[in-house]
Amino acid sequence: MILGRLKSLMQRLTDSTVFADVLAPVERALSRVRTAPAIGRTLNMADFIALGVLRHLQGMMTLREQVQGLWHLEANAEARLPLARSTWSDALASGARGAVLEGVVAALLEDAKPILPDRLAGIPGLGTRPVRATDGTYLLESAHYRRCTPREGGQDNPKGHAALPFFNLRLGVAEAVHIETRSRHEVRMLRDYDQQPRALTRERGVLWLVDRAFIDAAFWDKKKRGLGSTMITRMKSGLRVDSTEEIPVTDDPYNEGVVADLRITLSSSREPWRLVTFRTRRGRTVAFLTNDFSLLPGVVAFLYSRRWDEEKCFDTWKNDFAQAKAWGKRLTAIENQMRLVLITHLLLAMAVPTLLDETVRDEKALRKQDQRQRAEPDAPDGTDRPDWAARLFRHTSKISRQVLRFFKHSFLAPASPALYERHLRPMLLHYLRLGPDTVGTKPRPAGYVRLLWRAS
Template identity: 65%
Template sequence: MIPNRLDALMNGLLNDTVFADLVAPVQHALAFVRRAASVGRVLSMERFIALGVWRQLQGMGVLREQVQALDHLRDQLAPQAESVVPLARSTWSDALASTERRAVLQAMIPVLMREVGAVLPDRLAGVPGLDGRPVRAMDGTYQEESAHYRRCTPKQGGEDNPKGHGELVFYNLRLGLAEDALVETRSRHEINLLRDYDARPGALTQEARTLWVVDRAFIDAAFWDRKKRTQGSTLITRMKSNLVVGSRAAMPIAKTPENAGVLRDERITLLSSSQEWRLITLRTRQGRRLEFLTNDFSLLPGVVAFLYARRWDEEKCFDTWKNDFAHAKAWGKSPVAIDNQVCLAIITHALVTLLLHRQFGAEGARDHKALRKQEQRQRKAPSAPDGTERPDWTVPLFRYTSKISRQVLRFFKHSLLSPASPALYEAKLRPLLEAYL
């Protein structure tokens, strides 16, 4: 591939456009990563990330579609350029499967997240007892394999997961963004993936004093006992029926708004653990009884239940990736290519969120039409089929929506080449945050 094939296209894409505005933080973040500038003489890291973000926003799961669309774009932006395709399929495939690029992406994402965290509103501000602690969720999701991947499941004598490629995603509940992920093509239990991730240098699970909100599949008493003992990190999850409780001792429940609906707060021992745990029983507004398990004794029991409910935010992130981004299906068949793809999904989500905040401040994190719908559900009687189980005291804490709405993402999909200006965002983007078209 001749380097200048791509020059005319990239110059047009990044010439004072909405797309240029969107990916501007990439160059700044890459400046803090060693070797970033030396990776990719033909397709630089900055261009690789920009085209990956563009592909995610366009929802293009097929490489041939990406190449053809870039060819048409080049004809539109630089009709005088040579008539060869600006990006060869092999060039993109090789870049996607590059371990060097994966190392750069994994080093760049924490830098980008620090920039995002410095400006985005704290979604858990006002929750009592957190004291600035990192609060994260983790959960697994599955991705359909690429057309070139030949699955061989355990029933067929292989190791591949019959559900597709597994992704263990780590989500920052304060920012409302995914921060990291572990990819696994083999059929393995979630707790084994967690142990693999924890052994990786720079793993988020190694950060001190983190509060983890997880599904019951991640209950491993020995693992979390060690995390609490060595790092001060604790866990919130749902009680599991096969956990054997050794002893119980009732704890007093403070009469505060946060504890509305709490029936019991017990100090317990588990036969599988060397430390004490806590079992909280809550009755929801709709009358359901839920049991929460935690090894954190510093939080109000009602706050524990509230934080577990916020774990649903990560499901909204998965929904955005699979239904709005080009992430439902793998772009390549190697684990490295899948790793790079999920890194590009994390970066794309962060860049969109950051641009919305730069233009509209905290209002950029609020989808008013979605918030109005939530308020209507809250006002319904608890017995209503479409009412909410959310305790009344938590309503002011839901100031920001968990998902970027599809019509907001359509703005970026269809307006990437528009000249960027505050007037454009006010006229075309702000209304999409305020009402349905």
């Protein structure tokens, strides 16, 4: 009886709906991933991923909220719920399911490459080289997790569960996440992750953009010698420099704002490093540390600024996907939760260009970017980007909140090209207006969007 009702519920969620269109790449990805026979006797992998994506999409903080919401979706709801909370919790904490989720993330990334634009195309000296960023973020523990910090005699991190996402700057999406519940420094977390056989830090020729907390000269020297991978970060004031040698700065438009370029030696390294000093349009002086000597100094400064894309990703996860708190208390459950958020972000990133049958840009966000670029350097809403870099910011760093609202409130709507053309495209072009023929009219109230799909 329960299985029948669960099947009926999933049929309603995925029968020619907007949600089904969003989930379509998952079915293709699962067909390329080996699944253990014992997985999914009650809740199969397709439904497990669908419910996880839906929870992120709706921004539901608690499992109780989602289960009750699903209960009310049934036309003839009985006393018992279609899915017990314990069933979902057990599935979330399954290592076997985690292996399948990893495979799905990898398959979706391959599918996303021909769909998503290359955000770093045209940067001199970079070519097709992989560019990734990483930085730490934290999740609050679940209500069932009892923290015991080192001060209390335990090993738990006082800030919460630490997550170390690895962000692909070319595609604008995160590719992997390393989770740590113990109280450990970011560099130790990076070294732990590097021990995994399929760690992204083992890939050749990657340019890494990292925070100052990840300055570990021995680690990055080894990566450069063995893999040809280099890094860019902000200079740390406490880092000891033994000697400096000036590198001539070429007269190149891409070097606009460069004050100095130095070859330096660090007390903590036997290899040469580089210190680039840059003055922004607004008069701030910033120093960048790198072991990459192949890039123009102005490009070094520009690339580090693209780390902001990762911060925008964190903003989407925490404020829109309700990812600020762990769903379970076991490490495996937290890891699977993060894999599900990777899948959700990938699906939404692919959904807009796929459903609208072309690469559509968020014109509203781009207009704001252009206004900030045209502002005087001392204007409060100006930008620090050099003028040559403005043309490279043609793709927004964040999934538009208006787009997220469309999928959040219209996930049960009957899918059709007309629906996407009439209600999704205008959100990218004219915010909450109904379409190109209504430019200049008064925006509709936000609550109106929730009812749009019913009229379609």
